[in-house]
Amino acid sequence: MVAAATVAEPSLVADFAAGGGALLEAAAARWPQAALLATDIDAEAVAAIRVRHPSWRAQRLDFTANGARLAVSREALGDRGDCVVLLNPPFSERGAAARWTVSLDEYDYRCGRALAFACWAADSLSPASELICLLPAGVVHSERDASAMAALARLGDLEVTPCEGDSLFTGFRLRTVCLRLRRGPLSPALDGEREEAGATPPIDGLARGQAKAWTEASSRFRGPAFVHTTDLREGRVMIRRRLPAAHPRSDDPLCGPMVLVPRVGRPDVRKVCVWVDRGEGLVISDCVIAIRRESLPAAEGLAQTMRRSWALIEPCYGGTCAPYITLKRLAAVLGSLDIEVGPAASSDDLETVVAVGG
Ligand SMILES: C[S@@+](CC[C@H](N)C(=O)[O-])C[C@H]1O[C@@H](n2cnc3c(N)ncnc32)[C@H](O)[C@@H]1O
Numbered sequence: 001m002v003a004a005a006t007v008a009e010p011s012l013v014a015d016f017a018a019g020g021g022a023l024l025e026a027a028a029a030r031w032p033q034a035a036l037l038a039t040d041i042d043a044e045a046v047a048a049i050r051v052r053h054p055s056w057r058a059q060r061l062d063f064t065a066n067g068a069r070l071a072v073s074r075e076a077l078g079d080r081g082d083c084v085v086l087l088n089p090p091f092s093e094r095g096a097a098a099r100w101t102v103s104l105d106e107y108d109y110r111c112g113r114a115l116a117f118a119c120w121a122a123d124s125l126s127p128a129s130e131l132i133c134l135l136p137a138g139v140v141h142s143e144r145d146a147s148a149m150a151a152l153a154r155l156g157d158l159e160v161t162p163c164e165g166d167s168l169f170t171g172f173r174l175r176t177v178c179l180r181l182r183r184g185p186l187s188p189a190l191d192g193e194r195e196e197a198g199a200t201p202p203i204d205g206l207a208r209g210q211a212k213a214w215t216e217a218s219s220r221f222r223g224p225a226f227v228h229t230t231d232l233r234e235g236r237v238m239i240r241r242r243l244p245a246a247h248p249r250s251d252d253p254l255c256g257p258m259v260l261v262p263r264v265g266r267p268d269v270r271k272v273c274v275w276v277d278r279g280e281g282l283v284i285s286d287c288v289i290a291i292r293r294e295s296l297p298a299a300e301g302l303a304q305t306m307r308r309s310w311a312l313i314e315p316c317y318g319g320t321c322a323p324y325i326t327l328k329r330l331a332a333v334l335g336s337l338d339i340e341v342g343p344a345a346s347s348d349d350l351e352t353v354v355a356v357g358g
Pocket of ligand 1: 015061
């Protein structure tokens with residue numbers, strides 16, 4: 001977990017469920033200059049840490065208690081943009097209900113306890129600080145935790161990687177994932193989902209991504225490249241993460257040259273990007289739309305036209321919460337620019353292409 005951090009030299013490393021302090025000991029070995037903060041609900045564990053590591057700040061804290069948590073975490077992490085929080089929260093929880101409330105970006109979400117620990121910690125972080133948290137793999141896929149996961153993904157750059165080997169918990173094996181969140185500027189809520197649900201015939205050549213923004217993806221994997229809106233930068237597609245080869249979406253990448261634009265997000269002409277397919281295919285998140293072209297020059301020509309005509313396209317992003325564009329609106333505005341959105345989607349693509357007929 002410590003190796004997953006991307007903050008080069010944190011001034012503070014904190015663990016709010018520090019237990020025996022093993023995670024912070026690993027952190028101290030990697031960053032000898034960092035200050036260390038260990039809290040835990042277990043008074044004996046805290047006392048033992050104080051004895052073993054007198055230079056650390058150690059205190060008893062029930063992380064589920066809102067007032068005490070906010071006082072300690074905000075005071076410690078404050079405005080610092082160079083902190084790392086390491087968390088191996090308690091997993092076991094009686095009942096499967098989403099019992100815990102987390103407030104992120106001014107909205108309340110309910111989720112299970114392990115994810116709630118991650119959300120509470122993430123909420124205290126300033127931009128550029130980082131959370132590395134171990135979670136049961138079920139959190140990433142469960143209905144119960146889906147809305148809180150989506151809110152967490154909007155707080156910054158989120159990566160979820162399956163842990164190698166399973167953890168042994170009281171006699172049974174549990175699949176776990178490592179969640180890494182580097183706080184950044186907020187990205188908008190996923191809005192407009194319902195407008196495109198129940199879709200009618202696809203619009204040829206327009207594909208809306210189907211993979212969740214927090215899909216398990218990492219630079220270590222060897223499957224197809226995975227692209228989210230944060231990977232669309234200055235007209236270029238930054239390939240930073242791939243899916244595992246065995247991931248269900250790895251069998252169904254989008255192929256061929258295409259123009260990528262955000263479906264959800266503040267409209268930004270710099271995010272109109274050309275994807276040059278070198279034969280490996282691409283999986284896009286559900287916040288991205290792909291417009292496929294038959295050749296690279298055609299994709300580049302389309303991107304140029306869209307950039308030149310941005311004053312017409314930009315107002316097509318609407319919505320009561322975060323701005324978004326529907327495939328129907330995109331097809332209509334491209335049509336008004338005499339751009340056909342073909343070529344036709346192949347039958348293989350029909351599952352990934354979602355659209356509203358015009
Ligand atoms: C899996 S252990 C963490 C191990 C630890 N990170 C290490 O490196 O050794 C989970 C810890 O969460 C603590 N814990 C459980 N409920 C808590 C709560 N409400 N607030 C703070 N800590 C809690 C437990 O006392 C336990 O030490």
